[in-house]
Amino acid sequence: MCSADDFRLRASAGTAAVLGLKDLPAGDVPPTTAYFLLGGRCRRDCGFCPQSHSSSARRDLLSRITWPEADGDAACAAVAGSPVRRVCVQLTDSPEAWTGAMRLLARPLTVPVCVSAMGLNRESAIRLLDAGADRVVLPLDAATPEIHAEVKGGPGWAEIRDALGHLAAHVPGRVGTHLVAGLGETEQELLAAIASLIQEGVAVGLFAFTPIRGTRLADRPRPSLASYRRVQTGFFLLRTGRVQGKDLRFHFGQLVDPGVGEADLRAVLAGGEAFRTSGCPDCNRPYYNERPGQEPYNYPRPLTVDEARRETDAVAGDLFPRAAPGRSRPAWRLVRSAPGTAAWNMAVDDAMARVHSRGLTPPSLRLYAWQPPAVSVGRSQSPAEEAKLEACRREGVEWVKRPTGGGAVLHDDELTYSLVLRASSLPGSVTSTYEVLARGLREAIREFGLEAEVLAGATPLPPGSSACFETPAAHELLLEGRKVVGSAQVRRGGVLLQHGSMLLGFSPERHARFLARADLARLRRRAIGIGEAARRQVTWEEAARAFAAGFARGLDITLVEGSLTPEELRLAGELVEGYRAEAVGDAPVPAAGRGQSH
Numbered sequence: 001m002c003s004a005d006d007f008r009l010r011a012s013a014g015t016a017a018v019l020g021l022k023d024l025p026a027g028d029v030p031p032t033t034a035y036f037l038l039g040g041r042c043r044r045d046c047g048f049c050p051q052s053h054s055s056s057a058r059r060d061l062l063s064r065i066t067w068p069e070a071d072g073d074a075a076c077a078a079v080a081g082s083p084v085r086r087v088c089v090q091l092t093d094s095p096e097a098w099t100g101a102m103r104l105l106a107r108p109l110t111v112p113v114c115v116s117a118m119g120l121n122r123e124s125a126i127r128l129l130d131a132g133a134d135r136v137v138l139p140l141d142a143a144t145p146e147i148h149a150e151v152k153g154g155p156g157w158a159e160i161r162d163a164l165g166h167l168a169a170h171v172p173g174r175v176g177t178h179l180v181a182g183l184g185e186t187e188q189e190l191l192a193a194i195a196s197l198i199q200e201g202v203a204v205g206l207f208a209f210t211p212i213r214g215t216r217l218a219d220r221p222r223p224s225l226a227s228y229r230r231v232q233t234g235f236f237l238l239r240t241g242r243v244q245g246k247d248l249r250f251h252f253g254q255l256v257d258p259g260v261g262e263a264d265l266r267a268v269l270a271g272g273e274a275f276r277t278s279g280c281p282d283c284n285r286p287y288y289n290e291r292p293g294q295e296p297y298n299y300p301r302p303l304t305v306d307e308a309r310r311e312t313d314a315v316a317g318d319l320f321p322r323a324a325p326g327r328s329r330p331a332w333r334l335v336r337s338a339p340g341t342a343a344w345n346m347a348v349d350d351a352m353a354r355v356h357s358r359g360l361t362p363p364s365l366r367l368y369a370w371q372p373p374a375v376s377v378g379r380s381q382s383p384a385e386e387a388k389l390e391a392c393r394r395e396g397v398e399w400v401k402r403p404t405g406g407g408a409v410l411h412d413d414e415l416t417y418s419l420v421l422r423a424s425s426l427p428g429s430v431t432s433t434y435e436v437l438a439r440g441l442r443e444a445i446r447e448f449g450l451e452a453e454v455l456a457g458a459t460p461l462p463p464g465s466s467a468c469f470e471t472p473a474a475h476e477l478l479l480e481g482r483k484v485v486g487s488a489q490v491r492r493g494g495v496l497l498q499h500g501s502m503l504l505g506f507s508p509e510r511h512a513r514f515l516a517r518a519d520l521a522r523l524r525r526r527a528i529g530i531g532e533a534a535r536r537q538v539t540w541e542e543a544a545r546a547f548a549a550g551f552a553r554g555l556d557i558t559l560v561e562g563s564l565t566p567e568e569l570r571l572a573g574e575l576v577e578g579y580r581a582e583a584v585g586d587a588p589v590p591a592a593g594r595g596q597s598h
Contacts, residue, residue: 007072007103010037012065014286019078021070029286029300033086034079034111037067038104039097044118046141047151047216048180048209051092057214062090063288064210072100076107084111085282086134091117098124105132114280116178122163129171135280137205138164139178143185143193144424146494150358151183151217168201176280177202181231182209182223184359186253186422191234195245198238205279206235208289208297220360222289226318228297229275230255233265233315236274252363252557253425254330255319262320269312272303332421333364334548334559339371342400342411343579344572346376348564349418349497350403350579351571356420357493360567363421365551365559367544370411374398375514378406378488388516397514400579404499406488407468408515413505413529415543419498423491430489434475436555437498441477441485443554444502447546448534452477452484467511467518469503469527482528502547503529504538 012035016022019034041059042051050057060067079087087109091097101115105128112134120128125136138160142148148157160177167175177197181190197204208228211218234255237243247259258265268274277284277298286300303311337348345368355361375387379402383389386408387399397410419437426433438454445452455472468486472478477485487500506529512520531538552559564572 007100008069009072009075009100009104010060010067011035011070011075012037012062012067014065015084016068016070018084019075019082021075021078022068024068027286027292029284030083031284031286031300032084033088033280033283033285034075034082034084035065035067035285036075036087036089036104037062037092038089038100039092039094042092042094042118044093044152045216046118048141048183048212050212050215052215055212055215057212061212064212064291065288072104073107076104076109080110086111086280087113088280088283089113089115091115093117093119101128102131112281114176114283116176120163121159122166125163125167125175126171129174135174135176135203136167137176137178137280138167140164140193141178141180142183143179143190144494146357147183147185147359164197164202165200172201175202176205178205178207178279180207180209181228182220182359183217184357186250186425187227187231187234187255188248188250188253189422189424190231191238191248191255192245192424194235195238195248199245203279204235204239205277205283206232206298210289225295225297226314227254229311229315230318232274232278233258233269233319235278237268239278240268242268250425252330252332252555253422258319262316265319266312266316269315270308272299272308272311275299275303275308275311276301329556329558331362331558331560332552333362333562335364335366335562335564336544337366337368337564339369341372342370342374342376342398343576345370345374345416346400346402346579347572347576348568349420349499350575351568352418352420352564353403353492353495353497354571355565355568356422357495361420361565362560363425364419364562365548366418366420367547368416368418369414369540370398370416372396372398373410373412374400375408375410376400376402377408379403379490380405381408386516388514391514395514402488402499404488404490404497406486406499407471408517409468409486409501410511410514411501412507412510413503415502415504415540415547417500417502417547419496419500421496423494423496426496430491431474433489433496433498434473434487437487438475438477440551440554441487441500441502442550444547444550445477445479445484445530447550448530448538450479450530450533452479453481454478467515467523468501469506469511470519470522472526479528479530479533482526484528484530484533502543503527504540504543505529505531 014031015034017024018030045052045054050061114135115128115133116137120138128136140160145157243259249257284300289297377383377386383399442452455476469483472483485502489498508523512518
């Protein structure tokens with residue numbers, strides 16, 4: 001794009017119109033910054049970017065904006081007589097981009113220049129500042145290292161984050177970054193990243209993820225506008241110094257308490273500034289995330305009085321339940337699956353966790369059964385040691401190694417649940433995580449008219465015992481002093497996967513028949529089914545309805561009926577062979593990770 005004799009660049013369509021470079025309409029909201037793009041095909045592989053090397057999108061796109069080519073000298077000269085108040089130069093990671101940036105900075109521009117580029121480090125950023133840049137931007141884009149690794153190519157999240165902190169300390173007021181909402185992070189993760197950056201003096205530009213045809217993330221949905229408004233609200237309170245990160249409160253990753261009262265929040269938001277484009281001064285990025293006529297994620301102009309009132313009412317009503325009893329609660333997907341084989345059930349749960357780690361699905365609760373019955377053992381256990389394999393073969397009982405920890409279980413007359421969500425949604429220890437989730441399990445049992453006891457401490461494991469239902473653990477549920485639900489957990493890639501079995505009918509004899517190290521007497525004393533406690537038969541369908549209703553109430557969430565996505569089904573199909581008893585043997589399962597059980 002830029003040769004020794006010819007200085008070429010791309011300008012956003014709005015910039016080209018405002019500067020008179022192209023005969024294009026400027027639109028109802030012209031840009032207040034001139035946006036230039038330098039460099040050829042990018043060597044990075046950011047999954048949302050049309051310029052990435054794997055993208056098949058049009059090469060003249062960045063986000064949803066068209067960037068026509070223009071003469072660089074003419075573009076720089078046109079800035080002087082235009083209404084733009086800043087120049088923003090975005091560099092692809094390509095050999096010619098750096099040369100083009102230095103040539104542009106050498107031009108006698110009359111407004112401040114910001115340079116944004118992947119691949120900048122401390123030294124190259126300082127060189128740009130020394131060459132005349134007013135500010136440098138090192139885009140993090142992703143709120144967490146795990147999401148960065150999934151979505152972006154190039155330097156790691158930690159390296160970029162360290163460079164930002166170093167530069168903010170050495171050239172205060174001259175370094176910024178970008179964060180993109182909707183890449184799979186929670187509101188809590190995004191606002192934690194923002195709070196940390198603001199504390200170190202890094203300017204943050206907040207973007208909403210925009211799917212672009214031809215990019216790797218083309219099929220990913222945009223973030224909900226309600227979620228984005230909550231993040232904007234927290235961001236504005238943080239950057240104006242009204243709250244600190246520790247003042248914000250979250251429920252399963254969703255902002256529920258902004259750290260100020262309702263009256264104060266309404267006063268702060270009344271002017272509408274919180275909902276405008278953020279980042280460098282005088283940057284408005286019109287229609288970067290949506291078409292004209294659509295409600296903007298970032299308003300590119302001052303809000304009208306009615307717009308500011310509407311946005312303020314929506315956010316205040318969402319965050320203050322007394323003002324709006326029907327406020328939104330975190331929405332999780334509920335999947336009710338048909339009975340499946342042992343290998344298929346584990347492959348599906350594994351796939352759900354992996355797909356969730358990529359930000360493609362919401363937190364999810366899956367309810368299912370096993371057909372035929374099966375023995376599952378914990379991730380660190382051996383089926384040959386924990387299951388009576390000959391008895392299993394003889395009576396058609398399958399066996400499988402779970403991706404989670406825990407003891408051996410016979411899955412027969414029970415309701416099985418799996419839970420997938422960001423681990424950061426439940427901060428604290430694994431034990432404290434079980435304590436929170438036990439609220440939902442306890443409410444589920446209340447749906448049967450039963451009151452479960454939550455065990456405060458773990459029962460010592462009997463010598464030689466490895467059967468899950470022989471030994472209740474801390475925060476597990478007891479009916480009549482006996483264990484009714486057993487759970488196990490694993491965390492990997494920032495995602496928590498928890499399995500659990502709720503006994504409906506319970507036969508100690510069948511458990512002892514197929515579990516090699518089960519003690520029949522202990523099972524009789526220490527485990528019970530819902531049906532026995534309720535003094536009636538309980539069907540799986542009744543249990544599933546009760547579980548969903550009680551779990552949602554106990555955790556103060558909304559469960560939305562859904563199904564497995566095509567990607568989850570595809571991935572489960574790839575993983576299932578690894579879970580088949582013949583293939584697994586005593587080898588680690590495909591989902592090896594850090595697990596702890598109850």
